[in-house]
Amino acid sequence: MLQLRDYQQKMVSKTREALKNGYRCPCVVAPCGAGKSVILSEIIRMTTHNKKQVLFIVHRKELIDQIRQTLLKNDVDMKFVTLGMVQTIVKRLEKTSEPDLIVIDESHHVLANSYKKIIQHFHHALVVGFTATPVRLNGGGLGDINDILIEEVTTKWLIENQFLSPYKYFAPEVMETFQLHVKRTGDYDLTELDNQFTERKIWGDVIAHYRKLANGEQAILYASSIYQSEKMAASFREVGISSEHIDGKTPKPERNEIIQKFRDGEIKVLCNLDLIGEGFDVPDCSTVIMLRPTQSLSLYIQQSMRGMRYRPNKTSIIIDHVGNVNRFGLPNMERTWSLEPKKGSNQTKAEAPVKICKECFMTVLQTDNKCPHCGAVFKVEAKAIEVDESAELKEIDEQTFKLDFRTPEDCKSMKELYDYAKTHNYKRGWAYHQGKARGFI
Template sequence: MYKLYDYQNEIIVKAQNKMINGAKSVLIVSPAGSGKSVIISEIARRATNKKGQILFFVHRKELIEQIKESFLYGGVNLDRCTIMTVGRVANKLGEIPKPSLIISDETHHSLAKTYRKIYKYYSDVPLLGFSATPWRLNGKGLGDVYDAMIEGPDVQWLIDNHYLAPFDYYSVNLIDESKLSKSSTGDYSNKSIDEAVGHTIYGDVIKTYRDKVDGQQAIVYAHSIAFSKQIAQQFRDAGINAAHCDSKTPQRERDKIMSDFKKGTLKVLSNVDLISEGYNVPDCSCVIMLRPTESLVLFIQQSMRCMRFKPGKQATIIDHVANYTRFGLPNTPHKWTLKDREKKKKSTNTTVDTPIKQCAFCFAVIPAQSKSCPLCGHEVEVVQSEIKVDETAHIEKIESNFRLQADYIVTKKISELKSYEELKAYAKARGYKQGWIYFQAKNKGLIKGAK
């Protein structure tokens, strides 16, 4: 049986208080690696001990197996639990025992029609939803599903108190000035910034792995299946045991790959968005990001996959596509809300490898033009197929000072900002575009080679 940490007990108490005070549905936000499955198990244990009936669902069957293991270890009475994927629950409404409490994990997917169908059918049943990243690419908030939201401790607190592994973050430090152009407002255009940063893989992937984390277990996130297979082969050619895995990999082969990686016999696992939410491998100490993304959910879920705590562990995140320039670092604070975000202009980039016909998370067949899976809610982010590789680029350590600057940086005048990191923190707090950072840094002489 689990022994909960104080912050995990506090989360449970806060959720109980919200429901005592009238909330029918509560969203619980807690960072990746903070032990959400432990909290869920304890809530289920308490409920089943009181003869309650639990309905638990999530979007992917691999996560179902993990929560069953957590429930067994946590002393939950499984006879009083229904544990299924969201798709199976939606197809069995009226056949499964009526729950007294619904628990939904990775609930940032909960705007999908299958989730909404379940919530509507059990509209009189209390709902607890869990997510590390309650954020949707389309800006839609979760306020249509949840009455209230509570937050656990932030990432930096969990690191400082030894609940998450500390990390080193490596990436490129400069935007490619030659590819930047100004818009009519005088700011650098989003399109030129995207071209400068968003579709280039910087640095030699194999050499950087050898230099920074040679011999450690690493998860590689690629932008396409073809490229993921290519990268896995490059690792093997260098004498490093590596494999590629995707949603179309035969089940038996996929299970073996996952098992070998968890056992440590496989050093490098390359994939496309498959190994992110809920995947728990404490011995994995490195993430290699070769996939540019505009999704904060993907960035957090993927970058933090190596930060599961283990005594003495130092995680390493190698960001070859400069995703940190969009989102900061894993310990950068975020203001979560149930409200919708302000809408941004739609991207004009529509280039894809092949028509999307299968959801990478629940494996459902979906229309090629779908922007999110109508069954499990996983967002299908379009990524440009042609990504250049610049093996000459210098990969260096990116200092983790976003968290410390976030609280006071907006009180400064622009003239008082002395470093590139301060400019980035200020821009993030103010909602300024990436081009503003570059323009100010250039004027302050912080960009090497700028006149």
């Protein structure tokens, strides 16, 4: 059996207590590095030892073998466990054993129709979800499904108590590099700022920054395309740094061989696209390189914390070439979670079902690759990635993040307003008028 840490045992106890008190669908918030698989395996072990059926749902097939190994290590009676991908289970509902408990991995996906269908079909079962980020991509809370959040520790606490390594975060210099326009109120145009970061642009020389900040350390690189990932792996090799690329289509034997070489230290930089993401088990590393802007808080947290598993006297390095920190903040920021959805956030916007042929102006289906009237082929125009190799990344800590990435509305006192004005080269009079308008003076 696995030995649980004190806080892990508390999370198990809190979850059991919630179920005893009548909650039917708790969501357990387990930060990356908290040992989510250990916690959920203990809940499953206790359930199977009571001869009750468990349905464990994942969203990627690579995760099934990983969780099976953890369950076996924790003395789970596998006769009472069904493991499956959500895409498979939803198609085989009538052939799936009726569970007493449904456990959902990465449960921030739970509002998807496939999960809802499974939960509704097995409506007598209790449901326990696990996630590090209990919020949907569009900002929606999970309250349509979950009825209570189970929280115990934060990422900051895990670092302070040496369960995760401290880190240094490097990102583009926002205010100096991007030359944003200032509104009459003195605020930066945040729409312009967001556009700067979400464009297909990389700030800084990737290899030069790796050598400068993490030379010789093992790193995982997150690319925005297979082409970019393969090109970066080749570029690292050209300068004598061992590197390989993997993605979801890499044959499993080849992928396993590459990951084992990374585990053995033969590969320094492992480049990938959409593979080493949510829940994917990879060897420890000390450095993360981000070349892909993401709109998902969950993926950002997962990726940025890949290198933060605790190692004595070791500091992790996060090299963010695309400004993800601007959208999501630092990985260990204190975040207040809620099950309440933002207004309209859980509504799904349908993509326009039609488009116009540029040759004959006929209206055709969005999914058509060729116009049925004139035969014109619809080409997909790929926007080139712009690279500004002259840009220098700077270290972002809690203090610089507060000064460089916040808006004037974030300032809570005259001192903070004066600090903000000084950082952004505003006159003290600007801070005075801002403070007077808000009642600070």
